[in-house]
Amino acid sequence: MKVVFVGDVVGSVGRKALKNILPYIKKTQNPDFLIVNGENAAGGKGITPEIAKEIYDLGAHGITLGNHSWDKREIFEYIDEDKRMIRPANFPLGTPGKGYTILKNGSKELAIVNVQGRTFLPPLDCPFAKMDQIVHELPNRIKHIFVDFHAEATSEKIAMGWHLDGKVSAVVGTHTHVQTHDEQILPQGTAYVTDVGMVGSREGVLGMEREAVLRKFMTQLPVRFVSDSGKWQFHGISLELDDATGKAKKIKLLRHFEDEVRFE
Amino acid sequence: MKVVFVGDVVGSVGRKALKNILPYIKKTQNPDFLIVNGENAAGGKGITPEIAKEIYDLGAHGITLGNHSWDKREIFEYIDEDKRMIRPANFPLGTPGKGYTILKNGSKELAIVNVQGRTFLPPLDCPFAKMDQIVHELPNRIKHIFVDFHAEATSEKIAMGWHLDGKVSAVVGTHTHVQTHDEQILPQGTAYVTDVGMVGSREGVLGMEREAVLRKFMTQLPVRFVSDSGKWQFHGISLELDDATGKAKKIKLLRHFEDEVRFE
Amino acid sequence: MKVVFVGDVVGSVGRKALKNILPYIKKTQNPDFLIVNGENAAGGKGITPEIAKEIYDLGAHGITLGNHSWDKREIFEYIDEDKRMIRPANFPLGTPGKGYTILKNGSKELAIVNVQGRTFLPPLDCPFAKMDQIVHELPNRIKHIFVDFHAEATSEKIAMGWHLDGKVSAVVGTHTHVQTHDEQILPQGTAYVTDVGMVGSREGVLGMEREAVLRKFMTQLPVRFVSDSGKWQFHGISLELDDATGKAKKIKLLRHFEDEVRFE
Amino acid sequence: MKVVFVGDVVGSVGRKALKNILPYIKKTQNPDFLIVNGENAAGGKGITPEIAKEIYDLGAHGITLGNHSWDKREIFEYIDEDKRMIRPANFPLGTPGKGYTILKNGSKELAIVNVQGRTFLPPLDCPFAKMDQIVHELPNRIKHIFVDFHAEATSEKIAMGWHLDGKVSAVVGTHTHVQTHDEQILPQGTAYVTDVGMVGSREGVLGMEREAVLRKFMTQLPVRFVSDSGKWQFHGISLELDDATGKAKKIKLLRHFEDEVRFE
Numbered sequence A, B, C, D: 001m002k003v004v005f006v007g008d009v010v011g012s013v014g015r016k017a018l019k020n021i022l023p024y025i026k027k028t029q030n031p032d033f034l035i036v037n038g039e040n041a042a043g044g045k046g047i048t049p050e051i052a053k054e055i056y057d058l059g060a061h062g063i064t065l066g067n068h069s070w071d072k073r074e075i076f077e078y079i080d081e082d083k084r085m086i087r088p089a090n091f092p093l094g095t096p097g098k099g100y101t102i103l104k105n106g107s108k109e110l111a112i113v114n115v116q117g118r119t120f121l122p123p124l125d126c127p128f129a130k131m132d133q134i135v136h137e138l139p140n141r142i143k144h145i146f147v148d149f150h151a152e153a154t155s156e157k158i159a160m161g162w163h164l165d166g167k168v169s170a171v172v173g174t175h176t177h178v179q180t181h182d183e184q185i186l187p188q189g190t191a192y193v194t195d196v197g198m199v200g201s202r203e204g205v206l207g208m209e210r211e212a213v214l215r216k217f218m219t220q221l222p223v224r225f226v227s228d229s230g231k232w233q234f235h236g237i238s239l240e241l242d243d244a245t246g247k248a249k250k251i252k253l254l255r256h257f258e259d260e261v262r263f264e
C-alpha cells in the first residue's frame, strides 16, 4: 500500500501549491491513499466546507486537522457530516467530529488518526492513553493505521513514535510547519518523522506574513497575522506499507518549491 | 572560509560520537572553524571544564551553550576564564560569561554569537534587540558572524533568520535536538537552518532514556532523566562563507549514524 | 456540621504554626472535621509518612495534596495505605492513591475531594469532568462534600465554583499560598473562596527563602529553594454546613500570625 | 498623603460601579490622589480615549493599565498625549506611552509606576531591573512612589514587594482580579498587597460572562468572551503615606457590593 501525506496547508498560497503538485504526485507516485492536513487551509486559520471540497477534488482521500480545527465557525455544523475529515481524537467527549476514520479504496482500507500533543498546547486528554484506546478499538482486520500527531515539542513526538512502534504503520508529526530530517522506520516497523513540514508561502514565517510575526516578537503588541502571498513550498511524505502486515517498508520526504518543480 | 557547526552534544554517547566523527570531518572538510554546542555534554545537563577541554582537544575552536548552560555548578567559576565558550547573550546584565566572542585562526576571524529564544522558554532579554546590539557592537572589520539561536519555536527561529538576513553570515538553530530539512541561503546572503539536530543516542528521546520520558508524559509524575546509552547519531552543518564579504555561499547538513559511517 | 480547612502547610515553620494554632482552633471551634493541605509540609516540597502522622496527631481527620504530592519518594509506597490522605483526583488512571475519600466522625460523614487545575500547571485529566464524575459516583447518602481545588488561575477556580454550585458543600482553592478576600456562599449554597492561603514563614515568598526566589527572578539562573525560617503565619477557613442538606451556611477566613495570637 | 487605588475596572458594569462608588469614596476619604486600573474598562479588553475621559471625569488623577493595554486600537494614537495614563514600563524601548508619570495635586506630588510580571505572561523586559532603573531615574524630591505591579504569579508579586521594600511607598498587585487578604506594611515601610481585586460583575468570572469561560475550560474550543452584565462588586485600597518620608502608615482594603452599599 502506498500512502502520501501532505503537511499543514496554509492559506491560498498553500492551496495553489496543492493544485500544482498533487496531479504530479498522483501521476508519478499513484498512491492508494492521499491524506492532507488542512488545519490552516482557510487563510492560515481553520478550514471551511468549500475549501475541504477543493482539497477532496484534488484527489485527497482524507483530511486531518489540529489545534486550528475550529477557527472557522462553519466547521461546527459541517464536521459530523464529512466522513473523511478528522480532528484531534483527544478533544473532550462531546466534541463535534471524530478523531479517526477508516478510508477505503477498492479492497484496501486505511485507518487514519489525528491526535494532538499537550506540551506548549492546550490541556486535552492524554494523547498516549487515547492512542492506546484507539488502537484497541479499531477492528482486528485493520492492519494499516496512519497517525498524524499534531504537536509542538520534539520530545513528545519522538516519545509517541516509540510508544506506538509496532502498533501502527506510521506516526507522522505536524504543527511546527518545518520538515525534519529524521524520517526513519523504527525497529518494530513503524514509519516515523517528527514533522512533515508545511505547504504555503516560503517567504513568510510558517506561511504567515513575516513582517507581522517579527513585529509581534519585537514589540509584544497585538498584531494581526495574515497568510503570506509569496512563492510556495510544498512538504509531504510518501510511505510504502506492507499489504499483509501494515508494517512500513519505506518512508520518503517530499519537498518541492515553486521555481524548481519540473513537470516533464 | 569553511565553518562546521555541531548541534547539542548529549552525554557520554554524544561525546563518543564526537570522537568518532570529528577526526573524519577535519580530514575531509578541513574547516577553518569548528564550533560545538555543548549545553548537554555532561550527562545531558550542562557542561564541566573537563568536558569542555575534551571537546577542545578534539579540535573545536569554540563552544556554544543554551538553556542548560548552568546545570553544572562548576561552570560559574570557570566560564569567565574560557575565552572560547559562550552562553546566550540575552541573559541579564551581570550574568557570568559572555554572549559572543571573536575566534581567530591564522589571519581569519569569526565572531560567534549565542542567543536564546523566549517562546516556551524563560523570559530573558529580547533576543532580537540583543542581536541588533551585538551586530552593532562588533568591530567593523568583522565580516563573518555565526549565530547559534537556541530556541524552541520554529516561528521564533525563522523570524530571527529573516531579521538577521544580510547582517550575519549564518543563523543556525539548536535546542529541539531534531535536524530540520530547511537549510537554505536567505535572499540577502545569510545561511539558515531551523535546527541543526543533536549528537547522542538515537535510541532515546532527544538523547535521554526513552522509558523515563514516556513515563513522564503518561503519568505526569516526577521522573529522573538520564542520558541514554544507545547507538549514536551525529548532526551538524557545514558552511562556506565568502572570504571578503562574509556572505554564505553554501550550507550543507551533516548526518552520521554509528553503524553507517565509513572511514575509508 | 463544622469543618475547618487549613491551607498549604510549608516546611517546619508551617508545622510549628500548626502545633501552636490547631489546639486553639479545636478548643474554640470544635470542628467535626479538620482537614489540612499537606503538599508542602516536608521542607516545602511534598510530604512523608512521618510528617503525615505528625499532622494527624495534631487532630487532622484528612490530608489533601496538590502538584507537590510526589516530591518525596516515600509517598509512593505509603499513599495507598493511608485512607485519610488524598491526591488530585485527575491524575491519570493508575496513579497511586485516590482523589477522594469519605471521612467519618461518629455518625457524621464528609466526602473530601482533591482536584488540580490545568491552567499554568501540567496537563492532567479535565478537572471539571472529573468532578462531575465524582459527584455522580459518591453514594446518595453523602450530602457533605468538601472540594480542595488546587489551581493557579483565578479564572479556573472561580469557574469551578460556579460549576459545582449546588452540587457540593464547598469549593475551596489552594496552591497560590495567598489568602483571597472573596469568601462567599454562592447562590445555590456552595461555600467558595479562591484561595485559603498558606501556613508557614511570613518573611519569605510563599514560605520559601526570599533571597533565593528573588535571585531566580532577577538572574534566571538555577537556584535551590529552601523553606524559610522566619516567623509564621497561619491561614485557613471554617465552614458551617447544614446537617440535613449539606448546604453551606457560613464561611469564615482564619488568619493568625506568630506575634499576634492570644491563647487566653 | 492619602491615596486611593481602584483595581481592574471591567466593562460597563465596572464603570457603573465607579459611578456609584467614587463620589462616596471622595466624600468619605477625600484622597489626595485617586488612581484607577483601566486595562479592562472597554468591554473587558482595553480602554478607549472616551472611556478614559469618563474615568477622569469621575475624579481619577491617573490611570494604570496592564497586559490588555493595547486591545483597543484607538489607544495607539492617544496614549502619548495623555500625561496621566501609564502602561507597563517594561514593554520594549519604542513602545507608545510611558511607564511612569508624576501626578501633582496642589503642592503634593506622587509618582505612579505601572510594571508587568513575566510569569505566565509575555516576555517583556525584566520588571525588577526596570523598577530599579525607574526608582533611580525619578527626581530626588519625589518621596511618594506608587507601583501597580500587574502580574499573575503570587510569587513574583511578593518578590517584588520585598525587592522594593523601603524604596517605594506602595507595591500593589493587579491582574488576577481577586482581592487578596494579605495587605500589610513591609518592615522598611512599603505598603503591599498581592492583588487589589477588580471592579465589575460579581456574577461572572473575573467580570466576564461565566457560561463562556466555563465552556472554554470544559470544551477547549474557541469561545468569545464578553463582559458580564450582573450586579457589580468594587475593590480597591486606600493608603496613608507619611508626607515627609513617603513611607506607608496605613493600608486598607476597600470592598463594596451593589446591594450592600449605603449612601447615607
Ligand SMILES: [Fe+2]
Residues within 6 Å of the ligand: A008, A039, A040, A066, A175, A176, A177
Ligand atoms: Fe499548522
Ligand SMILES: [Fe+2]
Residues within 6 Å of the ligand: A039, A066, A067, A068, A150, A174, A175, A176
Ligand atoms: Fe497547528
Ligand SMILES: [Fe+2]
Residues within 6 Å of the ligand: B008, B039, B040, B066, B175, B176, B177
Ligand atoms: Fe539541548
Ligand SMILES: [Fe+2]
Residues within 6 Å of the ligand: B039, B066, B067, B068, B150, B174, B175, B176
Ligand atoms: Fe536547550
Ligand SMILES: [Fe+2]
Residues within 6 Å of the ligand: C008, C039, C040, C066, C068, C175, C176, C177
Ligand atoms: Fe502549595
Ligand SMILES: [Fe+2]
Residues within 6 Å of the ligand: C039, C066, C067, C068, C150, C174, C175, C176
Ligand atoms: Fe501547589
Ligand SMILES: [Fe+2]
Residues within 6 Å of the ligand: D008, D039, D040, D066, D175, D176, D177
Ligand atoms: Fe485585568
Ligand SMILES: [Fe+2]
Residues within 6 Å of the ligand: D039, D066, D067, D068, D150, D174, D175, D176
Ligand atoms: Fe491583566
